[in-house]
Amino acid sequence: MDFKNIHIGKLIQEKVSENEVNILRICNFFKAGEEQIYDMYECHELSTGILLRWSKLLEYDFFRMYSQHLILYAPPKSTDSNTKQNKKSELPQFRKSLYTKEMIDFILEMIETQKKTKLEVIQDYNIPKTTLYKWIEKSKR
Known part of the structure; x- marks a missing residue:
C-alpha cells in the first residue's frame, strides 16, 4: 500500500469488489445512480x-489511510521552546503512534x-527504536 499517494476511489472500488457488494445496494445506500457511484471510484x-x-x-x-499518511509523512512536532506552550485544545487528542499491520509491513519491507x-x-x-526492534523480532518468527 502506497500511503504517500492515496487514491481513495480506487481503494473503495477494491473493497467493494472484495466484499462483493451489489451495485444496487450501493445505489440505494447513497440514494444515487450507478453513474455517480462509478464517478466516485474515479x-x-x-x-x-x-x-x-x-x-x-x-x-x-x-480514514485510517490518511492517519497512516500523517504518521509517515507529516513533519515531526517542533521542539522549539517558543512554540505554543501547553495550550489546551477543545478538540479531542489522539495518540499519534497508531501503527497498522499494513504500515508495519511497509516499514519492514523498506x-x-x-x-x-x-x-x-x-x-x-519518528518511530521509537525499541518499537522498531520489536517489529523486526516479531517478523522473524
Whole structure:
C-alpha cells in the first residue's frame, strides 16, 4: 500500500469488489445512480461525509489511510521552546503512534529491501527504536 499517494476511489472500488457488494445496494445506500457511484471510484479525493458513508457501508475505516499518511509523512512536532506552550485544545487528542499491520509491513519491507536503514526509519518516521526492534523480532518468527 502506497500511503504517500492515496487514491481513495480506487481503494473503495477494491473493497467493494472484495466484499462483493451489489451495485444496487450501493445505489440505494447513497440514494444515487450507478453513474455517480462509478464517478466516485474515479475520484482521487472524496468529502468526509461521503467517505464516512463508504466506511459504514463497507465496514472499513478509510480514514485510517490518511492517519497512516500523517504518521509517515507529516513533519515531526517542533521542539522549539517558543512554540505554543501547553495550550489546551477543545478538540479531542489522539495518540499519534497508531501503527497498522499494513504500515508495519511497509516499514519492514523498506528495511528488508534496503531502501532505508533502521536508523533512517527511526529518524524519518519518528518511530521509537525499541518499537522498531520489536517489529523486526516479531517478523522473524
